[in-house]
Amino acid sequence: MTDKESGRKRTDKPWLQSISAIQHDRTAIVIGAGMAGAATARSLAERGWQVTVLDKHPQPAREASGNPQGMLYTRLSPNPTPLTQLVIQGYRHTLNLLQQAPEEIYQLCGLVQLPDSEKEKIRQQKLVDCGRYQALMEGMTAAQLTAKAGITVEQDGLFFPDGGWLKPPAFVGWLLEHDNIRFQGDSEVKTLHKVNDSWQLTMADNRTLSTTVVVIACGHHTSTLAQTKHLPLKAIRGQVTVVPATEQSMALRTVVCEDGYIAPASNGKHTLGATFHFDDPDQSCRASDHQLNLDNIANFAPALAEMLNFSDLDTNKLEGKTGYRCTTPDYLPMVGPLMDADLFRERFAALARNAKTRVEEEIPWLDGLYINTGHGSRGLITAPLSGDIVASQICGAPAPIPAELSAELHPGRFLARELIRGR
Ligand SMILES: Cc1cc2nc3c(=O)[nH]c(=O)nc-3n(C[C@H](O)[C@H](O)[C@H](O)COP(=O)(O)OP(=O)(O)OC[C@H]3O[C@@H](n4cnc5c(N)ncnc54)[C@H](O)[C@@H]3O)c2cc1C
Incomplete structure (x- = not known):
């Protein structure tokens, strides 16, 4: 009409x-x-x-968009929801754009996605079983993921061969x-x-x-x-933490993420993150949030926590950046x-x-x-x-x-x- x-x-x-x-x-x-x-x-x-x-x-x-490293990662749904359709197309779009961009601004090193709960484990298995996303990711055992990541991975999970990180600025x-x-x-x-x-x-x-x-x-x-x-937009505060790489941590070859994430070193530093706080206008970097980020990584990648000497780091002196995600209902x-x-x-x-x-x-x-x-x-x-x-x-x-x-x-x-x- x-x-x-x-x-x-x-x-x-x-x-x-x-x-x-x-x-x-x-x-x-x-x-x-x-x-x-x-x-x-x-x-x-x-x-x-x-x-x-x-x-x-x-x-x-x-x-x-000012974080030193941002991860090219996505949570898919076993059902073709609008969000999943968008992220699949968006993922390909960004990858295509990066092919034209200077190589020094990104690394498509692969990305390991680990489940943070029993529910998530089941969800990941459904993603593998539905067969819809074979071009994007593969289900792997902990041993296979360890071989990809270059550090010990203790759980089975997903591997995204085209995932990685880039320097948003x-x-x-x-x-x-x-x-x-x-x-x-x-x-x-x-x-x-x-x-x-x-x-x-x-x-x-x-x-x-x-x-x-x-x-x-x-x-x-x-x-x-x-x-x-x-x-109806909402601002969610987030903080990333930047830690100095060590000789051992240079072994990390892929992004590893679970509830948070850590990237392979760029210019001698790893970015890890990120916190999630609603109704929080504090733009300064907080030691307590750095600690949250370190604890999070230590929880799903204890090998990395050891390689990066987390227990010796002074959270009052760590580098980082806060920012606000803009979300919709x-x-x-x-x-x-x-x-x-x-x-x-x-x-x-x-x-x-x-x-x-x-x-x-x-x-x-x-x-x-x-x-x-x-x-x-x-x-x-x-x-x-x-x-x-x-x-x-x-x-x-x-x-x-x-x-x-x-x-x-x-x-x-x-x-x-x-x-x-x-x-
Ligand atoms: C801690 C943290 C970690 C994140 N990690 C990841 C990740 O690993 N992977 C990922 O995909 N995404 C990540 N995100 C999300 C991602 O960074 C954002 O989705 C993205 O940067 C949003 O871009 P934007 O251009 O919409 O917003 P912004 O980057 O915030 O840009 C908005 C711009 O508008 C300008 N502006 C605002 N108002 C005005 C005005 N009135 N006049 C002139 N200028 C104005 C601001 O100065 C700003 O530069 C993360 C976000 C945070 C906060």
């Missing part, structure tokens, strides 16, 4: 009305120079767009290195206003910029902007065009009475405004693919993922659910 006036297609999920391609001059501003913003900018730049990337920090990748830097991208630091966007057909951005120092297409990729700060403050990122939340609630109020009502109203799109955020603990895998999804939506080009999966990531899904559940 099609709306007579607008010609837009109607569906039973109103927030999925297709957005008409707006006329623009192929210039865009991306707010946020983390993995999500940089990947979006790169994808637009590859399509011939001129992109300005703004960040409140002087340099890119200073927040969640260097990856972000490489994504931004394109003739069509201009990075502008010290540019905190405070407000966005529609002025005629353009978006006017005002910075903390009152400078203004104007453009027709804006992508918000602000990680856990996304809710500070008026157009995105309604989105359904753990899927928010990727796509934004709408005016108040107008949507007003126009689609009938959904609160009957979720199946076919409302003959147009979606109040915020034309030219898009979002790419909510990547939780797996941004290395989901943010680059999501950048490509947003770029394809902006250009009106075919999406890199099936339409049903795009629908699962649509930022409008929560507004509609909120109305329906508030019934």
Whole structure:
């Protein structure tokens, strides 16, 4: 069914009305120079767009995307849930991107995934038995995993031959290195206003910029902007710990993860992590959190704890980094065009009475405004693919993922659910 006036297609999920391609001059501003913003900018730049990337920090990748080593890993589900479909495609997408990136910024050394409970053991066995993921991973005995990892592994688990680690800040830097991208630091966007057909951005120092297409990729700060403050995003504090490598620990050849993770040495240091704390605004590195990370590794890889002399380390002096994961209630990122939340609630109020009502109203799109955020603990895998999804939506080009999966990531899904559940 099609709306007579607008010609837009109607569906039973109103927030999925297709957005008409707006006329623009192929210039865009991306707010946020983390993995999500940089990947979006790169994808637009590859399509011939001129992109300005703004960040409140002087340099890119200073927040969640700023860890010295990030793991390319993913928890799969035996069922093909939307999240599993996304991570499988995202994993391949990131691996393909890395083939073009400088070799010194990543290591696809393989990744060992160990179960942290009996339940997880059963889940891993189901993953092996379902036969769906043979191209991605293999079930292995402790002895086989020991041979892969180069250190003693005490449990059976999974091996991901293409997994590994990369340096997120260097990856972000490489994504931004394109003739069509201009990075502008010290540019905190405070407000966005529609002025005629353009978006006017005002910075903390009152400078203004104007453009027709804006992508918000602000990680856990996304809710500070008026157009995105309604989105149900949560910030989860995390801390990684960096420990000096020893002669023995250089034997570690793969990433090993269970509840936490540890990577092979890079520049004489191993990154291990990461803690998980809700409602915790403390941005400093805490000795107690370093201890949590060390205890965690010692629990699933005691051989490594010994090789790295954990018992002699002074947690008050260890290096590390804190950051905030940005998560959504359904753990899927928010990727796509934004709408005016108040107008949507007003126009689609009938959904609160009957979720199946076919409302003959147009979606109040915020034309030219898009979002790419909510990547939780797996941004290395989901943010680059999501950048490509947003770029394809902006250009009106075919999406890199099936339409049903795009629908699962649509930022409008929560507004509609909120109305329906508030019934
Ligand atoms: C401790 C920790 C460990 C992790 N480990 C892994 C891992 O091993 N593997 C993995 O895949 N993922 C991991 N993650 C998750 C991953 O780091 C994130 O999913 C990813 O970095 C998110 O990228 P982003 O671009 O969305 O957010 P960010 O990297 O936070 O970028 C957002 C950017 O927006 C800027 N910004 C915000 N508001 C404004 C504004 N108003 N104006 C201008 N600029 C603004 C910020 O300065 C920032 O640079 C980890 C996260 C944490 C915290």
